[in-house]
Amino acid sequence: MIDVTLTRRFDAPPTRVFAFVTQPDMLALWWGHDGWSIEEAELDFTRPGPWFAKMRSDEGNPFHHGGEVLSTGDMTVTFSWQWLNANGRQSDVSTVTFSVTADGDGSLFTIHHTGLPDDDFGRSHEMGWNASLARLTAFASTQSS
Amino acid sequence: MPDLPQTFAALADPVRFAIVDRLLREGELSAGDLGKDFDISAPAVSQHLGILREAGILTRRARAQKRLYSVEPQGLSDLVDWANAARQFWESGMNRLERALKNQGPTQ
Numbered sequence: 017m018i019d020v021t022l023t024r025r026f027d028a029p030p031t032r033v034f035a036f037v038t039q040p041d042m043l044a045l046w047w048g049h050d051g052w053s054i055e056e057a058e059l060d061f062t063r064p065g066p067w068f069a070k071m072r073s074d075e076g077n078p079f080h081h082g083g084e085v086l087s088t089g090d091m092t093v094t095f096s097w098q099w100l101n102a103n104g105r106q107s108d109v110s111t112v113t114f115s116v117t118a119d120g121d122g123s124l125f126t127i128h129h130t131g132l133p134d135d136d137f138g139r140s141h142e143m144g145w146n147a148s149l150a151r152l153t154a155f156a157s158t159q160s161s
Numbered sequence: 162m163p164d165l166p167q168t169f170a171a172l173a174d175p176v177r178f179a180i181v182d183r184l185l186r187e188g189e190l191s192a193g194d195l196g197k198d199f200d201i202s203a204p205a206v207s208q209h210l211g212i213l214r215e216a217g218i219l220t221r222r223a224r225a226q227k228r229l230y231s232v233e234p235q236g237l238s239d240l241v242d243w244a245n246a247a248r249q250f251w252e253s254g255m256n257r258l259e260r261a262l263k264n265q266g267p268t269q
Contacts, residue, residue, distance in 0.1 A: 019244075020244050020247045020248045020251065022248065022251050022252065022255060024255045024259070026259065026262055027262075028262050032262070033262070036258060036261065036262060037258070042261070042265075045257070045258075045261040045265075046254055046258040046260075046261045047254060047257075048250070048253065048254065048257075049249070049250065049253040049254075050253050050256070108166045108169075108243075109166075110247075125255070125258070127251045127254075129247045129251065131165065131169045131240075131243060
């Protein structure tokens with residue numbers, strides 16, 4: 017799979033969930049793996065501009081990533097993402113989109129993370145690419161295990 | 162060792178993606194067979210196959226007068242690793258977000 021999509025329902029109104037996934041003090045409450053701690057961060061998805069988070073795993077390993085908030089809209093935000101190492105060397109850039117929609121008296125929060133640049137990604141959907149990617153992933157998993 | 166952007170770039174083209182998709186379903190095919198799916202010249206097909214081989218996604222072997230192409234699983238494994246890591250990161254985040262929403266008082 018070239019892109020990863022996760023959707024989860026939360027028992028809270030969309031405005032509240034969206035605040036939790038865009039505002040600095042609230043992002044700090046949930047960002048990262050269990051047991052990871054944030055040592056320094058500029059996690060603000062309410063405006064275009066840079067973001068980063070320096071974290072440490074429970075085993076003491078540093079993880080530093082960041083990028084650029086590319087666009088913000090009504091209940092949606094898109095940002096670039098890359099891992100950075102100690103020398104500032106950068107991994108591949110990928111793109112993440114958060115979106116929140118109403119679902120009854122709750123909300124659906126969707127995270128879409130793709131390794132493709134934005135333009136290519138839109139096109140990939142027209143190609144019905146997700147079904148093929150599922151096949152590709154299944155194939156690669158069986159062969160490499 | 163092919164890098165991830167190269168893998169993504171190679172697969173981002175509709176013709177190349179269709180080639181890989183067909184090979185995943187049908188196994189091994191010649192350039193001629195693969196070209197029949199598309200309204201493009203043989204050199205163009207050949208160029209696409211070259212990019213896919215360069216990215217480590219396809220392998221080629223010669224049999225009689227034909228060159229047969231198939232998918233190289235190793236070339237896709239980085240992609241699968243990348244997707245797994247991203248999924249795990251966000252799954253964890255979603256779990257913690259769920260707790261944070263509950264712990265931060267009643268919804269208004």
